Amino acid sequence: MARLLSSSSSVVIFFIHFQILLITQAIAQPDFLYHFCENHKGNYPRNSTYESNLNHLLSILPSQGGNGYGFYYLPYGNSSNQVYAIGLCRGDANPDVCVSCLNNATQRLPQNCPNQKEAVGWYDYCMLRYSNRSMFGVMETSLKVYLWNTQNVSSNVDEFFSDLRTLLDGLKNRAASGSSLRKFATGNASAPDFQTLYALVQCTPDLSKQDCNNCLDDAFDDIPTCCDNKIGGRVIGTNCNFRYEIRLFYNQTDDAPLASSPPPSTNATTTTGGNESNTSRTTVIIAVVSSAAVALVLIISVCVFLKKRGARKIDQTHPVNEPVEEIESVESLQYSFETTRVATDNFSEANKLGQGGFGSVYRGKLPNGQDIAVKRLSRNSNQGDLEFKNEVLLVAKLQHRNLVRLLGFCLEGSERLLVYEFVPxxxxxxxxxxxxxxxxxxxxxxxxxxxxxxxxxxxxxxxxxxxxxxxxxxxxxxxxxxxxxxxxxxxxxxxxxxxxxxxxxxxxxxxxxxxxxxxxxxxxxxxxxxxxxxxxxxxxxxxxxxxxxxxxxxxxxxxxxxxxxxxxxxxxxxxxxxxxxxxxxxxxxxxxxxxxxxxxxxxxxxxxxxxxxxxxxxxxxxxxxxxxxxxxxxxxxxxxxxxxxxxxxxxxxxxxxxxxxxxxxxxxxxxxxxxxxxx
Structure with missing residues (x-):
């Protein structure tokens, strides 16, 4: 696929070749969006124990792996043949629609990714992932699918997207504050020209509040790339997703465990993009069309999109050899010293949890009510600031239910603080x-x-x-x-x-x-x-x-x-x-x-x-x-x-x-x- 997408002409050729296939697939599977096979993660032999474990796990996941709120997780097997699966239904989906979508996904994904140990499939109402490694509580942002409405915002573009970001940020905070059962929020806001913006955000509930925030922020940052000037768009990843439109597209039962009926379907033409990163992005162009005439319009749109994106790449402010994604990720983990000082009541003795040779640990509470543990490191380290940031970024990626989670850090002057989840x-x-x-x-x-x-x-x-x-x-x-x-x-x-x-x-x-x-x-x-x-x-x-x-x-x-x-x-x-x-x-x-x-x-x-x-x-x-x-x-x-x-x-x-x-x-x-x- 990467070779197919090595140039603009390759993208267009792939689009034309794939269009008829997608029309057929959309009729047979109306909720299918996209799948990704992790080819570099290895294959399993046919008729192997791993294949047997995978088939068994997928057969029982929709009935035995759910938490009652649209999130599904199950491991199965032992040692090198152990398989892990995660399913997530859209938070507004009817329970029957949720189970039906997962049943369909468990049948289709192994067919789409034969013999692949790791794969992910996105559908309109659910997502399914499986792997030979544990994914629970691990935030990943490298795989995404883009969809956007082909209609442009007619006027007041800057105001439109400013209102959108305000709406999304509010929903992000609500979703991230959700329980370990569900992290989901919907809402609306006024937009220019007497329009109303509707939006939906969701994280997998195994993420921490901070990880949910970070995941959605990463997705929001893709709006200029995926949905530039568009009245509707959608970014779907493995751990979080969001969607916005200027019409109501979700069921308005945000506070219920699962919605009572499925949301209305959309007839808008959408386009999707696949695996991406800030330094090297692979884009897959897919269309679900109602007539052959739309194809030419979309081909032109693809060319315009690639031209704009090329211009944006030339105008990057980061050096070519700098790992932009890594630096942006670590900065998103940074707390100000004032925030940690206030959270710990100026590192008071009353909040002190313990002290060791490498520093003291204090209990704190952030303004949003989250309890934290702050480790104030000793000041005798010769470690440089960039080393310290890179170290924090590495450690923050170590996420498992049986590890204390590192939420972030503070680096101001001689102060070096590590912020962890508080364990009571x-x-x-x-x-x-x-x-x-x-x-x-x-x-x-x-x-x-x-x-x-x-x-x-x-x-x-x-x-x-x-x-x-x-x-x-x-x-x-x-x-x-x-x-x-x-x-x-x-x-x-x-x-x-x-x-x-x-x-x-x-x-x-x-x-x-x-x-x-x-x-x-x-x-x-x-x-x-x-x-x-x-x-x-x-x-x-x-x-x-x-x-x-x-x-x-x-x-x-x-x-x-x-x-x-x-x-x-x-x-x-x-x-x-x-x-x-x-x-x-x-x-x-x-x-x-x-x-x-x-x-x-x-x-x-x-x-x-x-x-x-x-x-x-x-x-x-x-x-x-x-x-x-x-x-x-x-x-x-x-x-x-x-x-x-x-x-x-x-x-x-x-x-x-x-x-x-x-x-x-x-x-x-x-x-x-x-x-x-x-x-």
Whole structure:
């Protein structure tokens, strides 16, 4: 497709060739708009397990995956054959229309994108996506479809679009403030020449308020490109969409969960454009026509559009080699210092949540009522402003339901602030190590916490745009939301000021003794399996309710790993289970202890990856290997809740990395520094 669209003549030829096909397709599928096959994401073999999982998932999605408000999400399968699907119905769609549209989409999209692991299809009343990676809560703006009315605004163009942007901004705020069930808004406003503007905006409800705002802002910015001087237009992406017309096109039941009847259909001629970015945009021209005479008019419109767009490209104010999209995205995340200062009551002690070696964290409230957590970083970093902005942009793209979300940043003078979502139930250590609170953590809640941490860590290691080695996974860095779902925190402070690191070793160690893998603590060697070690320690802490430091248990004084291994070896592993946990059967807990011991083995090669860990946690039928002896810390005089920062001489080789370390004590909720590797 990209080759077809490499020149203006190619676009016109493609349009003429595709026109008759679209007329036929529009008759058979009146609500079909456009589909996109992610060819570069890979194919699956015919009659494979992946194909079987995809077919099964699509068959049950419309009936089992919905939240009752037009949003559908389901994963299915295990490991490399796992499939994820998302469906979103227009917020004003009748439930029957919604289900009918999704049923149609689940049949058509695999036919349109045969053997593609990732695809998206847009229809008038719904959107369907599926992939071999988790998409839940991940904002993406690279794929869009444009539609516009062929009729121009007759007069007062600037006033018309000023009124439109005011209307859209108001609807954006309403939609973004919606719940996790639905983010949707409609409305109207007066326009020049006694006209009325009607508009609809929508985000997938798995997005945060900030992400919904950002997604819609990105879509609104395309109005001059897609809908220049047009009385109606529409931009549809994978996470948000909007539409405007000078006539009523939606059902006026905005406050209802789903509308009672479908909106009136449109007879306006529309044109769509596909995958785009600010630096290189691929445009697909499609028409749904009522007569052959319209074709010539649209061909001329295409040529005029391409000519205007070419002129706009020449007039860009950014340098040719500058990543315009990246810079615009990071600026959209920026908060003013005054906003954060007011939100935290001038960083008052009453709002202070904690303090570590990398700065203090404060609770705050934005003017729109959103609760936030603001990390005020120490002022001893030599990191440049552009590095800091790029770092924030990378971290902001790490979005998963089991990660604390970075909302934005502030960079003014020497002030560097990170703004996160606020998680109300504090950290896991406040529950698991408190006897009174621990009693309320039954086994069902504990294994859900373990599973959530594992999925978040798997995302950091395998499924995100980047590979993040957390290096400070511990109970105090696991925050719990109001439903007690775990969220990994302190993963987002990229070490851009450490330029001499490789993926295998580092000359600066940060983390917490007791959770640190021995090869990292002693020699600075790290990989995804150093995080697996920390996860294993955390798993055993959750099961036992004990910290991994020296404690007395009967006649023995030992750390948790030593205690767990001794009981496993002596076939008394039930002693490891927290006596406050009441269960009918201990077999599942014993399996989790087994997995925990596999994760903390001293030999790095013997530890499983997080992909394997998640598979073992979710499949009781999978046989587990026999664990070998873990690494013990009981001879250390450093407790497991003491943070470590070690400096090696940057000129030493890997073999010269000695054990001489300067240990600085800090609080248990000290921020960690993570390594980010682009994929």
């Amino acid at each position: 139930n504090a950290s896991l250590d406040h529950f698991i190590f408190d006897p009174s609170k621990r009693a309320n953590l039954d086994w069902e809640r504990r294994y859900k916490i373990i599973g959530g941490i594992a999925r978040g860590l798997l995302y950091l290691h395998e499924d995100s745009r980047l590979r993040v080695i957390h290096r400070d996974l511990k109970a105090s860095n696991i925050l719990l939301d109001k439903e007690m779902h775990p969220k990994i925190s302190d993963f987002g402070m990229a070490r851009l000021f450490v330029v001499d690191q490789t993926q295998g070793n580092t000359n600066r160690i940060v983390g917490t003794y007791g959770y640190m893998a021995p090869e990292y603590a002693m020699h600075g060697h790290f990989s995804v399996r150093t995080d697996v070690f920390s996860f294993g320690v955390l798993l055993l802490e959750i099961v036992s309710g004990q910290k991994n430091n020296c404690f007395r248990h009967g006649e023995h004084v030992e750390d948790l790993l030593s205690y767990a291994w001794r009981n496993w070896r002596d076939r008394t592993a039930s002693n490891i289970i927290d006596p406050l946990v009441r269960v009918n059967s201990v077999s599942e807990i014993m399996r989790y202890i087994h997995i925990g011991l596999l994760c903390v083995q001293e030999n790095v090669a013997h530890r499983p990856t997080m992909n394997t860990v998640v598979l073992m946690l979710n499949s009781n039928s999978l046989s587990l290997p026999v664990p070998t002896e873990p690494a013990f810390f009981m001879n250390s005089n450093i407790g497991s809740d003491m943070a470590l920062a070690s400096e090696f001489n940057s000129r030493t080789t890997e073999s010269d990395h000695s054990e001489s370390k300067s240990v600085n004590q800090a609080s248990a909720n000290e921020a960690s520094i993570s390594e980010l590797y682009p994929r």
